[in-house]
Amino acid sequence: MAEATMLQVLSPSGDVQSDLLPELSEERMVDLYRQMLRTRAIDTRMLALQRQGRIGFYGTCRGQEAATIGSGAAMLPEDWVYPALREGAVLLLRGYSLEQYMGQLVGCALDPTHGRQMPCHFGSDAHNYVTLSSVIGTQINQAMGTAWAMKIKKHKKVTLGYMGDGATSSTDFHCALTIAAVHKVPAVFFCQNNQWAISVPFSKQTASKGIAAKAVAYGMPGVAVDGNDVLAVYRATKEAADRARNGGGPTLIEAITYRQEGHSSSDDPTRYRDAKIHEEWMQRDPLDRYRRFLELEGLVSAEMDAEIEAEVKASVNAAILAAEASPMPDVNTLFTDVYAEMPEQLLEQREDVLQERNEGTADGAFPL
Amino acid sequence: MSSITMVQAVNDALREEMRGDDDVVVLGEDVGINGGVFRCTADLIDEFGEERVIDTPLSESGIIGAAVGMALYGLKPVPEIQFSDFIWPAFDQITSEMAKMRYRSGGQFTCPMVVRTPYGGGIRGGHYHSQSPEAYFTHTPGLVVVIPSDPYDAKGLLKAAIRCEDPVIFLEPKRIYRAPKMDVPDDDDYVVEIGKAAVRREGTDFTITAYGAMVAVALEACEKAAEQGWSGEVVDLRTLLPLDEDAIIQSVTKTGRLVTLQEATKFCGFSSEISAIVAEKAIDVLEAPVKRVSGFDVPFPYTLEHVYMPHADRVLKAIEGVMTY
Ligand SMILES: Cc1ncc(C[n+]2csc(CCOP(=O)(O)OP(=O)(O)O)c2C)c(N)n1
Numbered sequence: 218m219a220e221a222t223m224l225q226v227l228s229p230s231g232d233v234q235s236d237l238l239p240e241l242s243e244e245r246m247v248d249l250y251r252q253m254l255r256t257r258a259i260d261t262r263m264l265a266l267q268r269q270g271r272i273g274f275y276g277t278c279r280g281q282e283a284a285t286i287g288s289g290a291a292m293l294p295e296d297w298v299y300p301a302l303r304e305g306a307v308l309l310l311r312g313y314s315l316e317q318y319m320g321q322l323v324g325c326a327l328d329p330t331h332g333r334q335m336p337c338h339f340g341s342d343a344h345n346y347v348t349l350s351s352v353i354g355t356q357i358n359q360a361m362g363t364a365w366a367m368k369i370k371k372h373k374k375v376t377l378g379y380m381g382d383g384a385t386s387s388t389d390f391h392c393a394l395t396i397a398a399v400h401k402v403p404a405v406f407f408c409q410n411n412q413w414a415i416s417v418p419f420s421k422q423t424a425s426k427g428i429a430a431k432a433v434a435y436g437m438p439g440v441a442v443d444g445n446d447v448l449a450v451y452r453a454t455k456e457a458a459d460r461a462r463n464g465g466g467p468t469l470i471e472a473i474t475y476r477q478e479g480h481s482s483s484d485d486p487t488r489y490r491d492a493k494i495h496e497e498w499m500q501r502d503p504l505d506r507y508r509r510f511l512e513l514e515g516l517v518s519a520e521m522d523a524e525i526e527a528e529v530k531a532s533v534n535a536a537i538l539a540a541e542a543s544p545m546p547d548v549n550t551l552f553t554d555v556y557a558e559m560p561e562q563l564l565e566q567r568e569d570v571l572q573e574r575n576e577g578t579a580d581g582a583f584p585l
Numbered sequence: 586m587s588s589i590t591m592v593q594a595v596n597d598a599l600r601e602e603m604r605g606d607d608d609v610v611v612l613g614e615d616v617g618i619n620g621g622v623f624r625c626t627a628d629l630i631d632e633f634g635e636e637r638v639i640d641t642p643l644s645e646s647g648i649i650g651a652a653v654g655m656a657l658y659g660l661k662p663v664p665e666i667q668f669s670d671f672i673w674p675a676f677d678q679i680t681s682e683m684a685k686m687r688y689r690s691g692g693q694f695t696c697p698m699v700v701r702t703p704y705g706g707g708i709r710g711g712h713y714h715s716q717s718p719e720a721y722f723t724h725t726p727g728l729v730v731v732i733p734s735d736p737y738d739a740k741g742l743l744k745a746a747i748r749c750e751d752p753v754i755f756l757e758p759k760r761i762y763r764a765p766k767m768d769v770p771d772d773d774d775y776v777v778e779i780g781k782a783a784v785r786r787e788g789t790d791f792t793i794t795a796y797g798a799m800v801a802v803a804l805e806a807c808e809k810a811a812e813q814g815w816s817g818e819v820v821d822l823r824t825l826l827p828l829d830e831d832a833i834i835q836s837v838t839k840t841g842r843l844v845t846l847q848e849a850t851k852f853c854g855f856s857s858e859i860s861a862i863v864a865e866k867a868i869d870v871l872e873a874p875v876k877r878v879s880g881f882d883v884p885f886p887y888t889l890e891h892v893y894m895p896h897a898d899r900v901l902k903a904i905e906g907v908m909t910y
């Protein structure tokens with residue numbers, strides 16, 4: 218890893234590189250912290266719910282809160298975001314309601330996407346946050362295309378495309394960065410290098426000295442940043458977004474971070490993870506580091522911490538209860554949105570299902 | 586004999602074939618130290634090492650493209666695509682390259698290899714961990730498409746596939762990966778012949794064709810039909826391409842009625858082909874129009890999966906349809 222050249226504002230011990238501090242009001246600095254804390258609180262709660270069988274699947278952001286919140290916060294509301302699996306917090310940061318968020322996780326009628334996808338696959342057009350696909354890498358090309366459209370339409374906007382380190386081996390990554398650089402589209406490609414793609418370590422993903430280095434060959438700036446340092450991530454992303462907004466073309470950012478949990482609720486990381494290296498990374502926790510800095514600056518205190526945590530817990534719990542009290546999506550939603558207008562063949566199939574349900578044979582009849 | 590799950594059957598088949606032939610290699614995402622996300626390649630790396638049990642970067646077109654090149658050079662690759670829903674980046678390599686190599690080279694180059702991939706619903710996997718892509722592949726000459734419905738066949742068919750001279754798409758119904766268990770021979774030389782269907786239940790009044798996880802649903806529906814005095818026959822297709830047409834025609838000739846069952850979406854599904862073949866070759870034996878039971882023509886849903894998936898009662902309704910026509 219090219220750690221020697223990675224951008225860092227806060228060292229793991231909390232020392233500040235003052236000349237690199239991004240321009241952020243004290244209030245915004247505290248808000249970043251609040252968002253990171255909320256992200257972690259939601260993860261903790263959701264993993265517990267998954268274990269209790271109340272949601273079907275979950276993939277955490279744990280360990281990557283600085284990379285996620287720092288980058289998301291550097292964008293403007295009119296900018297577009299293409300998430301990967303672990304960036305749901307960016308949608309909340311953009312003002313999405315916690316009820317709908319939980320609605321998606323539970324898969325109930327509160328979810329504007331009608332429970333059609335697995336948990337963590339959020340999307341909201343009102344928030345310029347494009348609905349996630351499980352298919353790794355596909356969003357990178359689409360982010361390039363959206364950025365290109367922004368350029369063609371002469372909109373001073375930027376598209377932020379997230380991906381994991383594994384996604385950089387996909388065909389889409391190569392196509393997207395090739396075209397983005399040739400056409401100087403206003404995109405920020407943000408790679409969360411969390412050291413793992415399920416069980417495959419970064420060393421088996423690529424022999425490249427980091428992901429940022431790949432930018433050279435594509436012909437765009439590549440920036441390696443300490444992904445556990447929220448201020449450095451914010452700074453790097455803001456610089457890249459400003460450059461894109463002003464016609465300077467795309468940037469590839471590699472946030473060097475760490476996935477503290479298993480890949481998802483279906484994974485057992487002890488099968489492949491080295492306990493010692495894991496412990497080392499745990500010592501570099503992004504929340505601890507930022508809290509230390511804020512404490513030194515007198516911006517947070519233990520009481521404030523407890524206060525934020527309690528507030529987050531209460532709102533998350535209320536949202537969960539609301540989602541669980543909500544009914545399942547209507548069966549009709551199984552057939553809507555396949556086309557703008559429902560074709561004959563689907564009308565027939567819907568009729569069959571409704572009839573089946575009236576007869577009482579189908580409700581839950583396939584055992585899941 | 587040992588009583589094992591389909592996951593263990595796949596694992597055993599791979600291990601035995603790797604022991605028997607040094608050219609057999611396994612490659613894919615998470616197949617090494619993790620043993621595959623479904624554990625089908627568990628512990629192979631301990632016995633055969635990283636050279637033959639290869640953790641690849643996250644690149645499906647890279648995995649299949651590499652395997653095609655390996656096969657051309659004389660290895661016997663058995664690449665795994667983690668979920669069949671993620672096979673599409675490799676679709677070009679499969680349909681344009683792997684399938685056509687023998688033909689386009691006038692038989693000079695061949696790439697015998699087996700693409701293993703879990704498929705199908707019933708596991709709460711949403712859009713991208715549930716789909717049934719078989720028809721995309723059965724539409725491609727040059728491919729062999731195999732789908733086992735139990736551990737016995739999974740092992741025997743996979744061993745046969747690895748020994749096959751043509752490229753095989755081996756679709757594993759993940760819904761029944763871990764249950765039920767079944768007695769499976771330990772014998773190295775046991776294989777199940779590719780291209781042959783199996784009658785899973787004999788009957789006289791109607792035929793159901795099914796494959797993969799739907800075979801169990803067909804059998805359940807037959808039990809229910811029996812309560813009404815109707816005797817059903819279940820033909821498990823096992824190999825979709827090349828298809829055992831004789832087995833289907835024979836059964837329909839006996840029963841005179843056909844219900845096809847698949848969990849894939851309906852329109853242009855594999856069952857439509859069965860229906861066409863029966864219409865062409867045996868329409869005179871039919872006493873009722875063919876009925877297709879399938880998933881609906883919508884993307885695979887998450888929360889409403891239990892409504893989407895064909896279940897025994899839905900099949901029973903189709904049986905009633907052909908029996909009371
Ligand atoms: C095209 C494709 N292949 C395989 C998978 C299965 N899969 C899901 S996540 C994942 C690893 C992703 O790693 P990375 O891109 O580093 O993201 P991370 O999970 O670490 O955030 C794999 C192999 C998939 N979803 N899509």
Ligand SMILES: [Mg+2]
Binds near residue numbers: 381383409410411415
């Ligand atoms: Mg990763």
